[in-house]
Amino acid sequence: MTFPILSSLILLPLIGGLFILLSRSSDKSNYQSSKYVALFVSFANFFVSIYLWYIFDPGTSDFQFVENRLWLEGFINYKVGIDGISILFIVLTTLITPLCIISVNQSIKTKLKEFLIAILIMESLMIGVFCSLDLVIFYLFFEGGLIPMFLIIGIWGGTRRVYSAFKFFLFTLLGSVLMLVAIISIYWITGTTDIVELNNLGVDVKYQNLLWLAFFSSFAVKTPMWPFHTWLPDAHVEAPTAGSVLLAAILLKMAGYGFIRFSIGLFPIASENFVPLIYTLSLIAIVYTSLVALMQEDMKKLIAYSSVAHMGFVTLGIFTMNQQGLEVLYK
Numbered sequence: 001m002t003f004p005i006l007s008s009l010i011l012l013p014l015i016g017g018l019f020i021l022l023s024r025s026s027d028k029s030n031y032q033s034s035k036y037v038a039l040f041v042s043f044a045n046f047f048v049s050i051y052l053w054y055i056f057d058p059g060t061s062d063f064q065f066v067e068n069r070l071w072l073e074g075f076i077n078y079k080v081g082i083d084g085i086s087i088l089f090i091v092l093t094t095l096i097t098p099l100c101i102i103s104v105n106q107s108i109k110t111k112l113k114e115f116l117i118a119i120l121i122m123e124s125l126m127i128g129v130f131c132s133l134d135l136v137i138f139y140l141f142f143e144g145g146l147i148p149m150f151l152i153i154g155i156w157g158g159t160r161r162v163y164s165a166f167k168f169f170l171f172t173l174l175g176s177v178l179m180l181v182a183i184i185s186i187y188w189i190t191g192t193t194d195i196v197e198l199n200n201l202g203v204d205v206k207y208q209n210l211l212w213l214a215f216f217s218s219f220a221v222k223t224p225m226w227p228f229h230t231w232l233p234d235a236h237v238e239a240p241t242a243g244s245v246l247l248a249a250i251l252l253k254m255a256g257y258g259f260i261r262f263s264i265g266l267f268p269i270a271s272e273n274f275v276p277l278i279y280t281l282s283l284i285a286i287v288y289t290s291l292v293a294l295m296q297e298d299m300k301k302l303i304a305y306s307s308v309a310h311m312g313f314v315t316l317g318i319f320t321m322n323q324q325g326l327e328v329l330y331k
Helices: 005-022 028-055 086-102 112-131 133-145 146-156 162-191 195-203 206-224 231-236 241-267 268-273 275-294 299-318 323-330
Strands: 064-071 076-082
Touching: 005 028, 005 064, 005 076, 005 086, 005 112, 005 206, 028 086, 028 112, 028 146, 076 086, 076 112, 076 133, 076 195, 086 112, 086 241, 112 133, 112 146, 112 241, 133 146, 133 162, 133 195, 133 206, 146 162, 162 195, 162 206, 162 231, 195 241, 206 241, 206 268, 231 241, 231 299, 241 268, 241 299, 275 299
Parallel strands: none
Antiparallel strands: 064 076
């Protein structure tokens, strides 16, 4: 049996967060020790991801380091694995996390221990998104990330943090309800939620359009595409520095990853049918939000609107459905 390196990547930040939670925090020195633990765990995860990248075989398109276990008497199938798309996102996640932890010196003044725990939990959930090879597991990781980010904005954010946190949470959660319905429908139609099996079986063409729209409702909000982008400027402005970095660097990319893995991977016919819609929304996002960004005086709002424009280029590139277009996601 091979060493479960992907599960280790997912669990290590959780273990670090649990260790910090159980540690004493009565004085400033213990707060500093919590930060050192978080830094150690995050850097350890980064080096593990670099090792994973080193031993990754780029000569095959198959999923590698696959782990498959049955949960809840076979009801939930814990299946993780990576390919050439996933590995880059995992390295990005493990690189950004320690940088966010380092930033707490200037931006976080209270409840440092709890903030570090939220960051580490967030790292575990983000890595889980990029490793998931089962739709149910993907959904749990994808939506689970809302909770620590909601707390990061709502507790450690600016003056309008509560409004921004609830707006972020409700926008992204409501956008994902239809995706959950689609996942249940896929199970009824095919009898499986295993992504590898679904890629081999294919989804019946007559269901693809509706299922594609259901997944789109979630990914469009998370990207965020125009006109579903209005939660991002508020979240960016009110979030602490580390939260803004996680939003711009990783959370927005999760939706781009979802477009490639699921929208195009599972529903290729529907993806072709909806190319005009994606092109229209992407072009509006690029032009409109770029002009709005030019008018901003707040740096975080500038980053937020420019992020919407940048993700417009990403979605435009993804749905060209060729190598050059898909490479936009990595650049």
